[in-house]
Amino acid sequence: MVYQVKLPAFEGPLDLLLHLIRVNEVDIYDIPIARITDEYFQYLALLEQLDLELAGEFLVMAATLVYIKSKTLLPADPSATEEPFEEDPRTPLVDMLLEYQRFRAAAETLSGREDQQRQFFFRSTPLEIPTREGPLEVNLFDLLTAFREVLERAKDQPVLEFLTRPVSTGERMVAILDRVATVEASVTFESLFPPEADRWLVIVTFLALLELLRQGSIRVRQQVDFGDIVVMRAVA
Amino acid sequence: MSQDHLAILEALLFASPDPLSVELLHVILGDVEREGIVRSLHSLQEAYEKNGSGLMIVQVAGGFRMSTRPDLHPWLGRLAKTRPTRLSRPALETLAIIAYRQPITKAEVESIRGVLVDGVLKTLMERDLIRVLGRKREVGRPLLYGTTRKFLEYFGFQDITELPSTQEIETLIPPRQDTQDTDETVRAEREDS
Numbered sequence A: 001m002v003y004q005v006k007l008p009a010f011e012g013p014l015d016l017l018l019h020l021i022r023v024n025e026v027d028i029y030d031i032p033i034a035r036i037t038d039e040y041f042q043y044l045a046l047l048e049q050l051d052l053e054l055a056g057e058f059l060v061m062a063a064t065l066v067y068i069k070s071k072t073l074l075p076a077d078p079s080a081t082e083e084p085f086e087e088d089p090r091t092p093l094v095d096m097l098l099e100y101q102r103f104r105a106a107a108e109t110l111s112g113r114e115d116q117q118r119q120f121f122f123r124s125t126p127l128e129i130p131t132r133e134g135p136l137e138v139n140l141f142d143l144l145t146a147f148r149e150v151l152e153r154a155k156d157q158p159v160l161e162f163l164t165r166p167v168s169t170g171e172r173m174v175a176i177l178d179r180v181a182t183v184e185a186s187v188t189f190e191s192l193f194p195p196e197a198d199r200w201l202v203i204v205t206f207l208a209l210l211e212l213l214r215q216g217s218i219r220v221r222q223q224v225d226f227g228d229i230v231v232m233r234a235v236a
Numbered sequence B: 001m002s003q004d005h006l007a008i009l010e011a012l013l014f015a016s017p018d019p020l021s022v023e024l025l026h027v028i029l030g031d032v033e034r035e036g037i038v039r040s041l042h043s044l045q046e047a048y049e050k051n052g053s054g055l056m057i058v059q060v061a062g063g064f065r066m067s068t069r070p071d072l073h074p075w076l077g078r079l080a081k082t083r084p085t086r087l088s089r090p091a092l093e094t095l096a097i098i099a100y101r102q103p104i105t106k107a108e109v110e111s112i113r114g115v116l117v118d119g120v121l122k123t124l125m126e127r128d129l130i131r132v133l134g135r136k137r138e139v140g141r142p143l144l145y146g147t148t149r150k151f152l153e154y155f156g157f158q159d160i161t162e163l164p165s166t167q168e169i170e171t172l173i174p175p176r177q178d179t180q181d182t183d184e185t186v187r188a189e190r191e192d193s
Helices: A013-023 A033-049 A056-073 A089-115 A141-154 A169-179 A198-214 B002-015 B022-029 B034-050 B069-079 B089-101 B106-114 B118-126 B148-153 B165-168 B181-193
Strands: A186-188 A216-220 A229-233 B054-061 B063-068 B132-135 B144-146
Touching: A013 A033, A013 A056, A013 A089, A013 B063, A056 A089, A089 B089, A089 B106, A089 B148, A141 A198, A141 A216, A141 A229, A141 B069, A169 A198, A169 A229, A169 B132, A169 B144, A198 A216, A229 B106, B002 B022, B002 B034, B002 B063, B022 B063, B034 B054, B063 B069, B089 B144, B106 B118, B106 B144, B118 B132
Parallel strands: none
Antiparallel strands: A186 A229, A216 A229, B054 B063, B132 B144
């Protein structure tokens, strides 16, 4: 006779611990650590028997449980009189469990909203509206040409170097995204390079712009030939 | 507000694949004030409701969009050939953590969930529900993640403040009996010893 056993799928060690706490009807603030540790190991053994690959996190948690158990078994250090109120060794674990439990509940509510929202149907592609003179998409060479102009300007800046931490591409990416925070907000290519910017800032800003383009976070457009290049946020 | 504006707004909502913000509508309509646009949108909303239309105008992610009525979903489900799959539990948990704690690094998400999240993050990025906000100023300069506008649309939020508060979430967790008491007893005992 073949029995089919259906095991609840656990998302990780915290999920499994919360399950054990619930089925054993114990208090999360007062976990009987020996009992829960035993059950935890029984479950790991079961997983091994079933030849399921054990994620490393489950073993890390096993070690943590054993550590807490050993701490609770040890008598308090009689010499440590200055600190009579020692922290419960379970506290960090309980805090983790509580926090994880909160987010698990938050995930539940998101899941509920997902179900609700799936009853609304929207248009997913734009109507095909023929455009006669739409904005021109800017190619890399247009960008490089514009960049050379900015770089020319930066050349005249007197260079006075201090050993400060230079601005990074990542920071400039964030700064650019802030400038075009909404779909409607757009800025000109020129305005991303303040006149006082030195060569370093100009280059880093340009790299940041290219990276954002590659990610598809922004778009660059040119309304007319040789006109201002406009940078805008890509529609999500 | 003239009839014409209503018609234009209706046509725009019909044509757009994205929610339209009042700002954008103001730019498109040109001479119509924002308040006027909001009024018109609301009267369109009412008109659809009153006429028993199969369509409705909903407010989401800071804009307005045209949608089918939710109670008609069984029929639309038959029409739609493919629909994006529901998010898995790991994806929802990860997304919840990012939504509440953004900007947040991968390592911080992992320490809350207790498992690695590389695969899940990739899926969420591909579905455009999260994005990179920048880098954290600490060793290794890890990437910081946050939710997108698509996230708001997907879950039907107007903006991120519409997420249920952590207190509201707290009430969803089944309460433990005498939780507080036990906690205090433990402390009391320790103080005695």
